[in-house]
Amino acid sequence: MTTTCGHCASGRRDFIKIAFGAGAAAALSGRFQLPSFAASKPAKAKAVILLWMQGGPSQLDTFDPKPGAETGGPHKAIETKTKGLLVSEHLPRIAQTSDSFSVIRTLFSKDPNHDTARYLLHTGYRTDPTVDHPHLGSLLAAELGTRAEGLPGCITLGKEPGAGSGYLPPELSPLLIEKIENPLEDLKLANGVTSFRLADREKLLWSQNEGFAAEHAETSVDSQRKAYERAFSLMRSPHLKAFDISSEKDETKKLYGNSPFGRACLMARRLVEVGVRFVEVTLADWDTHADNFNRTKGLMEQLDPGMSGLLQDLAQRGLLDETLVVWMGEFGRTPRINGGNGRDHWTRSFCAALAGGGVAGGRLLGRTNPLGTEAQDRPVSVQDLFATIYGQLGVDPAKKYMTPSGRPIKILEGGDPLKELLS
Amino acid sequence: MRQTMLALFLLSGTAAAPDDFNPVDRYFEAVWKNAGISFRRAADDYEFLRRASLDVVGRLPKPDEIRAFVREPDRDRKIDELLASDEAAEFFADTWLRLLLSYKFEETLPLKINFPAFRAWLKDSAAKDLPYREFVTQLLSDTGDYKQNPAANFLLAAIDPVEPPYEITNRITRIFLGLQMQCARCHDHPFDKFTQEDFWGLTAFFNGIKPKARRTFDGFGVKLMMEPPGSAMRIPDSKTEVRARFLDGRTPDPSQPPLKELAAYFTHHQQFSRAIVNRVWAHFMGRGFVEPVDRFTEKSKPAHPELLETLCEQFERNDTRLRPLMRTILTSRAYQSSCVAVKDAPVDSCASMSLKPLNPVQVLNFLSTTLNLEVFLKEFYRKFLESKDLPETYRNPEVFKMYLHQFTSGLLAPTGIAPEETRYTGSVRLALKLMNSNDLQGLVKAEWGRLADILKKDPSPEVRLEEIFLTLLSRPPKAAEKERYLAYIERKKGGKNAYEDIYWVLINSTELIFNH
Numbered sequence: 017m018t019t020t021c022g023h024c025a026s027g028r029r030d031f032i033k034i035a036f037g038a039g040a041a042a043a044l045s046g047r048f049q050l051p052s053f054a055a056s057k058p059a060k061a062k063a064v065i066l067l068w069m070q071g072g073p074s075q076l077d078t079f080d081p082k083p084g085a086e087t088g089g090p091h092k093a094i095e096t097k098t099k100g101l102l103v104s105e106h107l108p109r110i111a112q113t114s115d116s117f118s119v120i121r122t123l124f125s126k127d128p129n130h131d132t133a134r135y136l137l138h139t140g141y142r143t144d145p146t147v148d149h150p151h152l153g154s155l156l157a158a159e160l161g162t163r164a165e166g167l168p169g170c171i172t173l174g175k176e177p178g179a180g181s182g183y184l185p186p187e188l189s190p191l192l193i194e195k196i197e198n199p200l201e202d203l204k205l206a207n208g209v210t211s212f213r214l215a216d217r218e219k220l221l222w223s224q225n226e227g228f229a230a231e232h233a234e235t236s237v238d239s240q241r242k243a244y245e246r247a248f249s250l251m252r253s254p255h256l257k258a259f260d261i262s263s264e265k266d267e268t269k270k271l272y273g274n275s276p277f278g279r280a281c282l283m284a285r286r287l288v289e290v291g292v293r294f295v296e297v298t299l300a301d302w303d304t305h306a307d308n309f310n311r312t313k314g315l316m317e318q319l320d321p322g323m324s325g326l327l328q329d330l331a332q333r334g335l336l337d338e339t340l341v342v343w344m345g346e347f348g349r350t351p352r353i354n355g356g357n358g359r360d361h362w363t364r365s366f367c368a369a370l371a372g373g374g375v376a377g378g379r380l381l382g383r384t385n386p387l388g389t390e391a392q393d394r395p396v397s398v399q400d401l402f403a404t405i406y407g408q409l410g411v412d413p414a415k416k417y418m419t420p421s422g423r424p425i426k427i428l429e430g431g432d433p434l435k436e437l438l439s
Numbered sequence: 440m441r442q443t444m445l446a447l448f449l450l451s452g453t454a455a456a457p458d459d460f461n462p463v464d465r466y467f468e469a470v471w472k473n474a475g476i477s478f479r480r481a482a483d484d485y486e487f488l489r490r491a492s493l494d495v496v497g498r499l500p501k502p503d504e505i506r507a508f509v510r511e512p513d514r515d516r517k518i519d520e521l522l523a524s525d526e527a528a529e530f531f532a533d534t535w536l537r538l539l540l541s542y543k544f545e546e547t548l549p550l551k552i553n554f555p556a557f558r559a560w561l562k563d564s565a566a567k568d569l570p571y572r573e574f575v576t577q578l579l580s581d582t583g584d585y586k587q588n589p590a591a592n593f594l595l596a597a598i599d600p601v602e603p604p605y606e607i608t609n610r611i612t613r614i615f616l617g618l619q620m621q622c623a624r625c626h627d628h629p630f631d632k633f634t635q636e637d638f639w640g641l642t643a644f645f646n647g648i649k650p651k652a653r654r655t656f657d658g659f660g661v662k663l664m665m666e667p668p669g670s671a672m673r674i675p676d677s678k679t680e681v682r683a684r685f686l687d688g689r690t691p692d693p694s695q696p697p698l699k700e701l702a703a704y705f706t707h708h709q710q711f712s713r714a715i716v717n718r719v720w721a722h723f724m725g726r727g728f729v730e731p732v733d734r735f736t737e738k739s740k741p742a743h744p745e746l747l748e749t750l751c752e753q754f755e756r757n758d759t760r761l762r763p764l765m766r767t768i769l770t771s772r773a774y775q776s777s778c779v780a781v782k783d784a785p786v787d788s789c790a791s792m793s794l795k796p797l798n799p800v801q802v803l804n805f806l807s808t809t810l811n812l813e814v815f816l817k818e819f820y821r822k823f824l825e826s827k828d829l830p831e832t833y834r835n836p837e838v839f840k841m842y843l844h845q846f847t848s849g850l851l852a853p854t855g856i857a858p859e860e861t862r863y864t865g866s867v868r869l870a871l872k873l874m875n876s877n878d879l880q881g882l883v884k885a886e887w888g889r890l891a892d893i894l895k896k897d898p899s900p901e902v903r904l905e906e907i908f909l910t911l912l913s914r915p916p917k918a919a920e921k922e923r924y925l926a927y928i929e930r931k932k933g934g935k936n937a938y939e940d941i942y943w944v945l946i947n948s949t950e951l952i953f954n955h
Contacts (some may be wrong), residue, residue: 131543
């Protein structure tokens with residue numbers, strides 16, 4: 017187990033590189049990729065769908081139940097297709113599809129705060145005042161490019177993303193689609209504006225901006241222009257219909273369940289189909305300090321059809337082999353049940369699940385003790401999880417990028433792929 | 440050679456500076472001369488008024504204000520008017536609210552702190568130009584009821600129900616001393632001198648700090664308590680015990696209240712004035728002497744260190760009041776330079792003004808003034824106040840405003856971290872919202888909207904065009920612009936659509952999103 021402190025991970029060692037390489041680094045002055053000598057392995061996956069459980073999902077009430085134990089709570093546990101894996105009774109369909117995914121039960125971190133833990137689980141790094149790290153999806157978009165004309169490589173559905181483009185160029189920022197029920201809200205022309213009228217407006221806008229740009233040749237002015245160019249190309253993307261789930265067959269829609277989360281999962285499949293590299297779907301409200309059991313039941317009623325439907329649908333379309341699906345949140349919850357029938361933040365052992373993209377189904381990694389208070393074997397770090405994800409997409413985590421301040425930084429510091437889960 | 444000349448120049452003090460008493464002018468006259476910059480453009484009256492309004496009161500000037508000012512362009516008087524205005528205190532309160540809460544609005548905050556009382560205290564401090572030393576002393580050491588001692592809300596906001604109070608240490612060192620200590624929470628700082636024990640020695644001052652909810656005669660209240668005060672604490676995951684101690688290793692006088700001791704230490708620390716002078720300078724000039732503004736390190740080399748020290752001395756002579764410091768900067772020729780880059784001038788020379796992207800508070804204000812957003816929001820606000828789903832402590836204008844600022848910072852940056860903390864990189868989300876949102880387009884078209892007012896007032900396309908330009912860009916159109924837009928209006932037969940299109944163009948223009 018390594019003991020790097022994430023937010024200073026590149027501390028002393030990189031200090032030497034900075035000291036000796038700084039001149040050269042400064043001269044390059046942009047964000048340049050440094051050559052990497054580690055041979056990258058061929059990719060198994062082409063895209064990632066992250067099912068993000070905002071708030072910190074309770075492991076004991078989902079994928080690591082402790083039926084009968086004093087920490088177990090009232091939800092019953094049911095058998096799955098995976099030997100040794102029990103899940104909550106409120107995940108019946110997930111139990112039936114368990115041969116398509118693997119579960120990690122001993123993921124750990126040291127960060128019990130929502131914001132910083134969310135950043136950690138989206139970037140592989142702890143927050144660091146001296147550098148902004150990119151969102152996992154932005155990094156994949158940078159490494160693998162985008163395949164869907166006009167659409168960005170990284171799209172988040174429903175909630176603001178856990179990180180931005182960091183040290184990467186702004187065009188790799190995650191695009192937020194705020195409303196699942198009205199995804200094109202700000203992408204469609206406003207009422208009463210025809211495409212002819214938009215063309216008039218656009219022409220006037222570029223002329224207007226030209227005058228200002230001529231006098232103010234600063235990078236932020238250029239960034240602003242590029243943001244508008246991206247906005248226009250997004251509005252005109254031939255793939256916008258990927259956001260429209262109404263054209264799906266009723267039976268497909270039914271597969272995902274009747275909830276915003278289910279609909280977002282279906283939208284994610286459509287986006288991956290047209291070539292988007294990374295889609296994040298959020299199921300929020302897992303921060304169950306009070307009334308944990310009623311609330312987790314309600315959340316699982318959305319999660320169960322949404323996640324199992326997504327896995328089934330991807331498999332039926334032959335997309336599961338090239339799409340890595342990741343289920344996780346910022347941490348888990350205390351085995352101890354508090355006075356308000358809730359569970360608090362817990363970072364010592366929590367769950368994540370991986371499916372598709374070359375990850376084997378039906379396997380289990382790590383085990384916790386009967387009360388769920390200790391990991392009994394195979395602790396898995398956040399970096400290990402990220403190394404696995406990068407590995408499956410053929411991205412070399414040791415590759416370095418140059419930050420705007422001229423500091424070389426690895427895609428990921430530390431971490432080993434979880435070989436036991438790879439098929 | 441050059442350096443000797445510069446030294447002589449500074450010593451002689453006989454520069455042909457327009458205002459010998461302005462240390463910024465005196466300093467930069469020498470810098471410009473030394474760098475061989477002979478020609479600089481000054482901001483014209485329109486540019487100046489827009490810039491100073493955005494910087495001091497956080498909004499665009501209104502067309503009537505613009506016309507009155509250009510008729511009688513007394514800049515010094517305008518600066519004094521703006522600084523003393525109620526709106527300046529409002530803008531200060533909005534800006535500092537976000538800064539003191541670490542630029543984020545957690546949804547549970549209205550349950551933890553008293554927003555109305557805290558914001559009113561911030562506003563009042565600005566209105567009476569409370570010495571900054573006193574301001575910080577109260578923030579660091581006020582305890583007790585969060586309504587009667589509103590400064591206590593600052594510490595309350597940073598307390599976590601489970602974690603030891605290290606977030607307070609992160610915030611107070613960053614905000615008040617410009618030092619980043621968070622790395623030292625887990626290990627000795629790799630680049631700086633701070634050790635893990637330094638970090639926890641400061642944190643120990645707050646050991647035992649806790650909020651205590653209680654019933655009061657008018658309902659519900661929270662009290663900030665110290666139980667037990669300032670005892671020794673253990674560094675998490677270690678066996679080391681630390682007692683409250685200052686960064687220089689000294690320990691506080693045990694006969695005094697620990698937070699008072701800490702406040703006295705902070706407000707007399709050598710970084711105390713530097714950090715705030717740097718922050719204020721960066722606010723007005725678009726770039727701090729040290730960048731990022733709250734990251735001074737052992738090795739940081741401020742741009743213009745002499746000027747930084749001069750301004751710090753002046754700040755302390757003025758009893759650490761912010762208004763004289765702002766006035767010095769605002770009245771300087773460096774501040775009043777044009778934004779058009781001077782050829783071959785070094786970036787740091789302040790020979791031209793930097794472009795500053797609007798922050799979330801300014802974006803909300805620009806939407807308010809150019810689109811009559813308030814009318815639109817009234818209905819939301821009413822619903823918000825009457826909402827039965829929200830606890831009582833949410834239903835006040837201060838919390839509503841924080842939600843709106845949260846919304847605009849989300850528009851400016853994908854993660855909701857706005858440009859004042861990071862470099863501005865353009866925002867697709869803001870662009871899409873401004874271009875296509877039916878709500879905003881509805882405001883452009885509304886009967887009671889700003890544009891409808893303009894069209895009602897005068898039928899002449901020229902007058903209308905000028906009014907639209909003054910409203911959005913705070914200047915009249917240039918000749919080429921006039922020609923282009925008048926031709927457009929004519930081509931569209933003078934219809935309302937043509938004016939809506941022009942309004943749309945200017946709202947989406949690059950010029951609008953920057954303070955220049």
